[in-house]
Amino acid sequence: MFNKILVANRGEIACRVIRTAKRLGIKTVAVYSAADAGAQHVSMADEAFAIGPAPARDSYLDAEKLVAVAKRANAEAIHPGYGFLSENAGFARACADDGIVFIGPPAGAIEAMGSKSAAKSLMQKAGVPVVPGYHGADQAARLLLKEAEKIGFPVMIKATAGGGGKGMRAVESAKAFNDALQAAKREALSSFNDDNVLIEKYIGKPRHMEIQIFCDNHGNAVHLFERDCSIQRRHQKVLEEAPAPGLDNEKRATMGKTAIAAARAIDYAGAGTVEFIVAEDGAFYFMEMNTRLQVEHPVTELITGQDLVEWQLLVAAGESLPATQEQLSINGHALEARIYAEDPGNHFLPSIGRLNHLRFPNDSTHIRVDAGVRQGDSITIHYDPMIAKLIAWGSDRTNCLRRMREALGQTQVAGVITNINFLASIISHEAFQSADFDTGFIERRQADLFPGAVNIDILGLAALHQVLEREKSAADYAATSPDPTSPWHLTDNWQPNLVTEERFRFHDGTREHEIKITPAPPSRKELSNATTPSPPEGESLGINEGHPTTPSPLEGENLGKGEFMTPCHDNPLSLPCRSKYLIQTDDQLIRAAGRLDQDNQLTATLDNERLHVTIIKNDQQLTLFHAGSTHRLDIISDSDHADDGQATGNLMSPMPGRIIEVMATQGQQVKQGDALLILEAMKMEHAITAPHDGVVQSLHYSAGDLVDEGVELLLLADHGTPLH
Numbered sequence: 001m002f003n004k005i006l007v008a009n010r011g012e013i014a015c016r017v018i019r020t021a022k023r024l025g026i027k028t029v030a031v032y033s034a035a036d037a038g039a040q041h042v043s044m045a046d047e048a049f050a051i052g053p054a055p056a057r058d059s060y061l062d063a064e065k066l067v068a069v070a071k072r073a074n075a076e077a078i079h080p081g082y083g084f085l086s087e088n089a090g091f092a093r094a095c096a097d098d099g100i101v102f103i104g105p106p107a108g109a110i111e112a113m114g115s116k117s118a119a120k121s122l123m124q125k126a127g128v129p130v131v132p133g134y135h136g137a138d139q140a141a142r143l144l145l146k147e148a149e150k151i152g153f154p155v156m157i158k159a160t161a162g163g164g165g166k167g168m169r170a171v172e173s174a175k176a177f178n179d180a181l182q183a184a185k186r187e188a189l190s191s192f193n194d195d196n197v198l199i200e201k202y203i204g205k206p207r208h209m210e211i212q213i214f215c216d217n218h219g220n221a222v223h224l225f226e227r228d229c230s231i232q233r234r235h236q237k238v239l240e241e242a243p244a245p246g247l248d249n250e251k252r253a254t255m256g257k258t259a260i261a262a263a264r265a266i267d268y269a270g271a272g273t274v275e276f277i278v279a280e281d282g283a284f285y286f287m288e289m290n291t292r293l294q295v296e297h298p299v300t301e302l303i304t305g306q307d308l309v310e311w312q313l314l315v316a317a318g319e320s321l322p323a324t325q326e327q328l329s330i331n332g333h334a335l336e337a338r339i340y341a342e343d344p345g346n347h348f349l350p351s352i353g354r355l356n357h358l359r360f361p362n363d364s365t366h367i368r369v370d371a372g373v374r375q376g377d378s379i380t381i382h383y384d385p386m387i388a389k390l391i392a393w394g395s396d397r398t399n400c401l402r403r404m405r406e407a408l409g410q411t412q413v414a415g416v417i418t419n420i421n422f423l424a425s426i427i428s429h430e431a432f433q434s435a436d437f438d439t440g441f442i443e444r445r446q447a448d449l450f451p452g453a454v455n456i457d458i459l460g461l462a463a464l465h466q467v468l469e470r471e472k473s474a475a476d477y478a479a480t481s482p483d484p485t486s487p488w489h490l491t492d493n494w495q496p497n498l499v500t501e502e503r504f505r506f507h508d509g510t511r512e513h514e515i516k517i518t519p520a521p522p523s524r525k526e527l528s529n530a531t532t533p534s535p536p537e538g539e540s541l542g543i544n545e546g547h548p549t550t551p552s553p554l555e556g557e558n559l560g561k562g563e564f565m566t567p568c569h570d571n572p573l574s575l576p577c578r579s580k581y582l583i584q585t586d587d588q589l590i591r592a593a594g595r596l597d598q599d600n601q602l603t604a605t606l607d608n609e610r611l612h613v614t615i616i617k618n619d620q621q622l623t624l625f626h627a628g629s630t631h632r633l634d635i636i637s638d639s640d641h642a643d644d645g646q647a648t649g650n651l652m653s654p655m656p657g658r659i660i661e662v663m664a665t666q667g668q669q670v671k672q673g674d675a676l677l678i679l680e681a682m683k684m685e686h687a688i689t690a691p692h693d694g695v696v697q698s699l700h701y702s703a704g705d706l707v708d709e710g711v712e713l714l715l716l717a718d719h720g721t722p723l724h
């Protein structure tokens with residue numbers, strides 16, 4: 001076994017690899033870009049080396065630098081993780097040339113699977129079923145159309161060098177073929193520097209099932225069963241589980257054997273995944289092989305009890321596989337949820353920012369958290385916006401799903417928009433629970449999965465927070481001031497003859513809400529109570545004998561018939577806090593009272609319901625964690641609207657990049673904030689949104705086009721009649 005390895009990656013996978021290495025007593029060397037100097041993987045490793053500026057091509061993708069660092073640090077092997085250089089045959093070769101072990105398959109095997117079309121030809125020869133189609137070298141458009149007609153529409157056009165769902169287009173008919181072909185080719189050229197495509201039969205309502213395989217250098221090969229990764233958006237995985245619901249043992253064994261045959265055909269060694277597409281009739285076809293450790297490998301680890309990184313290290317060190325096929329079995333069920341900084345309500349666009357608040361459920365035998373970030377870290381434009389993976393285990397699928405739902409509810413992220421609510425709504429969906437899904441699940445069930453606007457409770461809690469927070473900070477200030485009893489410090493708006501009202505405007509990401517909060521008029525008894533000495537806080541208030549042991553009543557909370565208020569802790573005059581409010585939206589009214597504690601906990605009573613909520617405030621943004629859901633509200637201040645109508649500059653490209661989607665159409669009437677097109681730059685997608693309501697006059701680019709910084713992307717007129 002190795003004494004020291006270098007981990008050529010970042011984030012959760014770097015931490016994941018380091019964890020196993022530590023357990024095996026192997027020393028680790030981390031590398032980091034300028035953006036990652038304070039990252040978790042750096043502090044976990046025994047040694048760490050800076051490898052350059054933030055952009056990946058200057059750091060994590062710089063093969064030469066990585067090999068040089070490995071040599072300098074005396075690392076005997078390099079683990080590439082996934083992404084970055086993990087499927088780069090040149091890097092595998094460069095390692096070998098310098099006498100460093102690449103913890104992955106031989107360069108030849110990576111190359112064999114590098115092109116989807118060459119891989120399909122190879123697989124056909126090895127007797128592995130492939131999706132019927134054309135994967136030849138002749139790329140003439142007319143020939144490709146003829147082949148598509150031969151296959152029969154609908155067809156799928158795929159970049160042969162593709163990955164990550166890019167350069168892929170489903171085509172319904174011959175009429176739409178040429179446009180789709182051009183778009184796929186443009187996307188392939190800019191993503192992979194190679195515009196070759198293949199055409200294959202479009203499989204309707206398929207499932208994505210993949211087999212984890214392992215081979216050593218002594219002729220042994222096993223499979224570690226399947227993972228079902230059918231829950232996808234834009235052909236990218238969202239949830240992965242094992243075993244695949246409904247797959248019987250016979251089929252499982254057949255797919256396993258087929259995957260091993262695929263690996264043997266290319267003299268494979270190490271960890272690999274053979275991806276199959278499974279048609280409605282149960283027929284399965286080879287799609288591609290990923291020649292690396294997969295993002296979703298933990299579900300396999302949880303059902304088999306194996307550590308796949310340990311297996312990788314053993315194989316790379318020349319040892320035999322640690323188990324035979326007969327020794328491997330499936331125990332229970334596992335599900336992985338990928339937690340991303342992205343906005344499901346806005347085309348899943350990445351959300352950049354600082355993780356101001358971060359809570360994960362505790363690791364246990366049932367819940368595993370694979371994270372690579374800590375509170376205070378940032379999600380930047382430079383790398384993949386994955387925050388963490390949650391993996392749940394259960395004795396069966398139902399138990400597993402229940403645990404995952406709970407774990408998602410315990411996960412709190414503030415500072416960026418996340419897909420946590422979205423993941424929870426998939427897992428809670430009846431069709432998902434009964435395993436009634438295919439790869440079109442998310443698209444088809446959009447209406448159920450994307451939550452509507454926030455309700456009055458959430459808005460009320462936010463408004464209450466704003467008011468209580470101000471009272472609290474003023475009271476804190478008063479307590480430290482030279483004259484704490486000065487009436488100028490009274491912060492509770494308690495002016496018997498004056499009704500004050502406050503209005504807040506919040507934006508929930510979809511629309512704006514106005515909410516009015518008014519101190520509820522005090523009852524006569526409250527007024528008389530205010531002038532008599534108050535009983536000690538928390539004590540039974542005499543008249544309230546019916547509820548003597550009610551745990552710490554809220555300030556201003558209705559304690560029963562007597563309508564007494566408890567005194568406010570922070571109020572130096574021991575006057576009751578006026579924190580009993582009426583909260584109103586256009587059409588609803590509720591009564592509210594609440595207490596804000598040091599650790600961002602708000603305990604409130606809305607009408608007669610007691611609620612506990614964690615509220616994180618950053619600048620003009622509130623993140624509320626309530627009942628397992630996250631709600632993000634932007635506080636709108638009056639100045640936000642001051643420059644309305646002038647913000648036309650947004651229609652310039654903010655940076656050089658590639659247009660990946662155009663949602664706007666010419667003549668379309670759009671609303672402020674509508675996403676018009678999506679620009680990809682530095683591996684990230686950015687929405688170009690309408691700066692004001694208006695009509696799209698002209699579009700200057702289409703999907704696949706490369707644009708420079710500052711060019712005008714489209715023309716949006718303030719007014720005008722929509723074209724029809």
Ligand code: ADP
Pocket residue numbers: 131156158162163164165166200201202203204206208232235236275277287288439
């Ligand atoms: P990538 O390299 O981007 O992962 P894949 O070939 O693995 O590309 O395909 C990604 C996803 O696209 C699959 O999981 C599946 O959902 C969908 N897909 C791929 N090929 C087809 C097809 N022929 N018919 C229908 N869906 C497909």
Ligand code: ADP
Pocket residue numbers: 056082083084163164165236237290294295296383384386683
């Ligand atoms: P899969 O999701 O099937 O494992 P993909 O080819 O889509 O395979 O990508 C693997 C994963 O690697 C992606 O989910 C993505 O999160 C991550 N990834 C891809 N490219 C990068 C990158 N440059 N930096 C960090 N992570 C990456």
Ligand code: MG
Pocket residue numbers: 164275288
């Ligand atoms: Mg794939």
